[in-house]
Amino acid sequence: MISNDRRLDRRAAMRALLQNRGDLLLVTGLGSTTWDAAAVGDDDRNFYLWGAMGAAAMVGLGLAIARPDRRVLVVTGDGEMLMGLGSLATIGVQRPQNLAIAVFDNGRYGETGMQASHTDGAVNLTGVARACGIEQVFDITDEATLQRFAELVHSAETTLFARVAIRAEDAPRVLPPRDGVVLKTRFRCGIGVE
Amino acid sequence: MGEGTAAEVFDWRDEIFAALKAAEIRQVGYVPDAGHARLIELCRAEPTIRAVPLTTEEEGVALAAGAWLGGQRAALLMQSSGVGNCVNMLSLTKTCRFPLVMLVAMRGEWAEFNPWQVPMGSRTQAALELCDVLVYRVERPEDTAETVAAALDIAFNGDLAAAVLLSQRLLGAKRWVK
Numbered sequence: 589m590i591s592n593d594r595r596l597d598r599r600a601a602m603r604a605l606l607q608n609r610g611d612l613l614l615v616t617g618l619g620s621t622t623w624d625a626a627a628v629g630d631d632d633r634n635f636y637l638w639g640a641m642g643a644a645a646m647v648g649l650g651l652a653i654a655r656p657d658r659r660v661l662v663v664t665g666d667g668e669m670l671m672g673l674g675s676l677a678t679i680g681v682q683r684p685q686n687l688a689i690a691v692f693d694n695g696r697y698g699e700t701g702m703q704a705s706h707t708d709g710a711v712n713l714t715g716v717a718r719a720c721g722i723e724q725v726f727d728i729t730d731e732a733t734l735q736r737f738a739e740l741v742h743s744a745e746t747t748l749f750a751r752v753a754i755r756a757e758d759a760p761r762v763l764p765p766r767d768g769v770v771l772k773t774r775f776r777c778g779i780g781v782e
Numbered sequence: 783m784g785e786g787t788a789a790e791v792f793d794w795r796d797e798i799f800a801a802l803k804a805a806e807i808r809q810v811g812y813v814p815d816a817g818h819a820r821l822i823e824l825c826r827a828e829p830t831i832r833a834v835p836l837t838t839e840e841e842g843v844a845l846a847a848g849a850w851l852g853g854q855r856a857a858l859l860m861q862s863s864g865v866g867n868c869v870n871m872l873s874l875t876k877t878c879r880f881p882l883v884m885l886v887a888m889r890g891e892w893a894e895f896n897p898w899q900v901p902m903g904s905r906t907q908a909a910l911e912l913c914d915v916l917v918y919r920v921e922r923p924e925d926t927a928e929t930v931a932a933a934l935d936i937a938f939n940g941d942l943a944a945a946v947l948l949s950q951r952l953l954g955a956k957r958w959v960k
Contacts, residue, residue, distance in 0.1 A: 615848070635851055640874035643844035647874075650848025650856065653809055653832050658852075674837030675844075680832060768878030772851065781853030 595755040596734065598692055602628050604731065605690060605738050609633075612741065613651060613779070617644035617664025619699045621692055625663065626764035632778035635771060636764050642672030645689055649679050652687035655779065659686050661741055666693040666707045674715065679747060680721030688741045688748035689717075694756040696705060702756060717749035726750040794952075795820040797927035798885065800829070802857055805934040807883075809834060809849045811842030812859035816905040817953040818889030821859060837904055839864030840871035846938060847880045855938060857883045862947070863899065872913040875943045882943040884915070892950035907947060915943040920952055 602624040605673050606614070618620040621644075622636040624695035635651075637644055669676075669691045671700045679687070695708030707713060714727045728750050737750050765771060776782035798821055802810070810825045811834045812818065812897040836842050839860045839891060846856035860868075875882045889896075890903015902909075910917050916936060920929050926948070933944040 637874070639877065640844065640871055642840070643847070643871060643874055646841045646844035647848035647851070649834070650809060650850075650854075651852040652848075653834075654849045654852025654854035672841065672844075675841050677837050678834065678841055682832075741959040768874075770876040772880065775851050776853065779853070 595694070596729070596731070597754050598624055598694070598757070599627055599752040599759055600731075601692065601734060601752050601754060602663065604734050605661065605741070607738065610742060611658060612658065613655070613658050613660045615644055615648045615660070615662045617641075617652065617662070617668035619665050620759070621663045621665050621668070622764060623759065623762050624692070625760070627762040630764050632774045633693070634764070635775050636766075638766050638768070641668055642675070644668055645672055645675040645679060648687055648689065649675070649682060649684070652684040653682070656684070656686055658779065659742055660684075660688070662687070662689045664689075664691055665698065666671065666691055666695060666713065667705050669713060670706055670711070673722045676717055676720040676722065680717075683747040685745050685747065688737075688750070689705060690737070690750045690752055692754045693751050694754045696756045698756070702758070713751045714749070717751075719749065722747050722749045724748045728752045794923040794926040796824070797931050799828075801927055801934060803828070804931070805938065806855055807831060807857045807934075808854040809845065809856035810859060811836050811845045811856060813837075813839050813842075813854070813861065813864050815859070815861035815887040815889075817861070817948060818859045818885070819844055821885075822918055823931040825859075839867045843868050843871040843875060845881065847878065847881050848861045850880050855881070857885060857891065857934075859885050862888045862903045865906045865909055866902050866944075869913060872915065872943065876914055879941040880943075881937040881941050882915070883937045884910075884943075884945040885930065886945055886947045887953060888947055888950045890950075893935065894950065903950075910945050913943075915945050917945050917947060919949060921949050926952070941954040
């Protein structure tokens with residue numbers, strides 16, 4: 589199914605999403621998307637998950653509901669999203685207009701030895717998102733579409749979901765701070781709620 | 783167990799809702815349970831609360847973390863069986879010291895008719911304590927409101943996780959009469 593996709597470079601994809609980020613709030617999932625965000629540049633407005641696999645989309649939902657005045661982007665991997673697949677159903681019911689979810693899909697569990705994930709041939713995440721009631725869904729395999737999505741993150745009027753086809757490569761690890769209390773507190777200070 | 787008085791039953795459930803409102807809870811994540819039915823209705827009807835139905839309870843732990851990151855307070859409603867679903871997600875709460883309040887309707891204990899509920903129900907408190915969640919148990923209607931208020935206080939004042947177990951005896955035989 590995705591074998592013919594033109595696959596994007598994950599670091600370039602993260603950079604594209606965070607270019608001109610304005611006051612965008614970012615949540616990343618356990619694993620490579622956290623390293624991707626750190627590689628683009630550490631920022632108080634990034635909340636990195638270093639654990640709690642399956643949490644990323646729901647952390648984004650709670651944050652988006654709490655801060656309707658800010659745009660919230662969740663970037664996570666296919667394995668992390670699969671562990672919290674039910675959260676797409678929960679988000680489909682809520683659909684806050686300031687929430688966007690981008691899943692970097694390489695069809696692999698990158699942190700554990702590149703084992704095949706369920707998206708490698710069988711599971712279509714955009715189909716899942718659409719079936720869960722998320723109305724604006726993107727299957728991104730090229731830079732132009734990624735760029736369009738990155739812009740829409742700042743102006744959409746409903747929840748967005750994108751599956752971003754990335755190459756199964758092990759990019760150099762760039763580690764952000766890992767102290768959870770520090771990450772939480774600096775994020776809250778950064779948006780003025782602490 | 784007797785019928786109880788309907789007034790008494792509704793009274794303590796309404797008091798939990800009043801405690802949530804007094805603590806300025808703005809998001810309530812829930813997986814339905816008969817013991818929480820009235821509270822869920824009240825939350826869904828309350829304009830200052832965003833009620834979020836979850837497909838599994840661990841989603842609520844992450845929802846509450848996100849809410850707190852954005853400056854809002856959340857509470858979770860679940861059945862005791864759902865506590866087991868939360869175990870790994872509670873590492874998020876502990877590692878980041880997110881405040882968390884779980885209101886847990888107990889099954890698998892007092893006069894339970896379904897043996898499948900017993901394994902998780904009989905270990906709910908132990909599982910929570912193993913995850914460093916403070917546990918307060920309510921047996922009597924008159925203790926409910928202040929126990930919930932105390933859990934909300936300690937969680938949000940201390941950046942701690944607290945659970946209130948609403949015992950099956952408290953929830954009453956009413957659920958099984960119909």
